[in-house]
Amino acid sequence: MTIWWLILILASIGSIGIGFIWLAVRIGSTSKKTENDYSAEEAADRDVEHLFDATFREELRNRGRLHFEKIIGESAMFLQQDLRLTTSQLNDYMKSEITAKLQAELSNYEQSIMDAKDLAIESIQKTNSLIDEQRESLTEQVRQEIIQEKQQLILRFETNMADIINHYVMAAVGEQIDLSDQLEYILGEFERNKDAIIEDLNHGI
Amino acid sequence: MASEPAPAQPPRKISLPVSVVTPSDVGRLVHELEVLENDLIQLRMQKTDNGQPKLAFSKGLERIGELNKFNLSLEADRLTLKDFLVGVRQKAPVLHISFNSEPSPLFLDKLMLWLRREIHPLVLLTIGLQPAIGAGCMVRTTNKYFDLSMRQTFIAKRPLLLEQIIPAANEVLPA
Numbered sequence A: 001m002t003i004w005w006l007i008l009i010l011a012s013i014g015s016i017g018i019g020f021i022w023l024a025v026r027i028g029s030t031s032k033k034t035e036n037d038y039s040a041e042e043a044a045d046r047d048v049e050h051l052f053d054a055t056f057r058e059e060l061r062n063r064g065r066l067h068f069e070k071i072i073g074e075s076a077m078f079l080q081q082d083l084r085l086t087t088s089q090l091n092d093y094m095k096s097e098i099t100a101k102l103q104a105e106l107s108n109y110e111q112s113i114m115d116a117k118d119l120a121i122e123s124i125q126k127t128n129s130l131i132d133e134q135r136e137s138l139t140e141q142v143r144q145e146i147i148q149e150k151q152q153l154i155l156r157f158e159t160n161m162a163d164i165i166n167h168y169v170m171a172a173v174g175e176q177i178d179l180s181d182q183l184e185y186i187l188g189e190f191e192r193n194k195d196a197i198i199e200d201l202n203h204g205i
Numbered sequence B: 001m002a003s004e005p006a007p008a009q010p011p012r013k014i015s016l017p018v019s020v021v022t023p024s025d026v027g028r029l030v031h032e033l034e035v036l037e038n039d040l041i042q043l044r045m046q047k048t049d050n051g052q053p054k055l056a057f058s059k060g061l062e063r064i065g066e067l068n069k070f071n072l073s074l075e076a077d078r079l080t081l082k083d084f085l086v087g088v089r090q091k092a093p094v095l096h097i098s099f100n101s102e103p104s105p106l107f108l109d110k111l112m113l114w115l116r117r118e119i120h121p122l123v124l125l126t127i128g129l130q131p132a133i134g135a136g137c138m139v140r141t142t143n144k145y146f147d148l149s150m151r152q153t154f155i156a157k158r159p160l161l162l163e164q165i166i167p168a169a170n171e172v173l174p175a
Helices: A003-035 A041-052 A052-161 A161-176 A179-192 A196-205 B023-045 B059-069 B074-091 B107-119 B152-158 B157-172
Strands: B094-099 B124-129 B136-141 B145-149
Touching: A003 A052, A052 A161, A161 B152, A179 A196, A179 B107, A179 B136, A179 B145, B023 B059, B023 B074, B023 B094, B023 B124, B059 B074, B107 B124, B136 B152, B145 B152, B152 B157
Parallel strands: B094 B124
Antiparallel strands: B094 B136, B136 B145
């Protein structure tokens, strides 16, 4: 579209120029014809010399100048109108082109932003899923360790339960239990181990 | 007229009173008898017309004399008793028992009574202290070690303890 507008403008300018050239040739041929006919009409001319004196020629020259100026003025006006029209069209064209370019660039920019946003969102989602997986893994690991620790504690408690309970009983009621109170228990224990003790004493003796 | 020799009497069965607990107690009695003999020898050398000197015995010696019907004024009985005590000190079985506190004399009397009736009539004890025992005692014989403490009872009755503890723990700490 730009080229067509440019060709149109150039054609306008060219036609205006051709108009000027044609006008100059026309004026020149008129004056030349006067000179060519001079030999034939030389006598008449000399006779009518006094009719076309300097004043009349000056007047004709002034009239021609005025006419030429008028034509020049009209042509300039047309040219100015064409230039204004062309300028406004150029402005519109430039506006539309720039707008289209800007819109295209903006849309590209928006698309880039959207792509970057999608990438960022995807990356964040991946990171979130990774964090969730790690959290679940960590939670499971901690749970397993807690269970293991609990089992170890229970095992340790069961292993040392007798000591723990003995310690607790003695700390709680140890001062209230006199040896005299324990005599029955001690004799019972002796009774249970009597044979082993006698056997060992007999070996010793 | 020469008197006939006395018929051979069976050896007397001598027993220890429950107040004689440790080898040191036996040693003290032996030592007392030795001192007594020495004193009697001295008294005989300084003998006057006052007749037989009056002898004084410790309560432990009196008790063992009464228990075994010894007349400690007689030299033969004293010698018999001394020989017996020396034999006891050398050969009697000794148990080492550890308690968490110092046992009272009454407790020891009851314990010795049972031990001499059930284990050995001449058994002696050495008493030790182990506050960590808690209730019960530890017994060490010549070759063995017997844990008669409550801790050992708890270990032996561990299934019963677990049976009692686990439901209680489940009530307090639900799964």
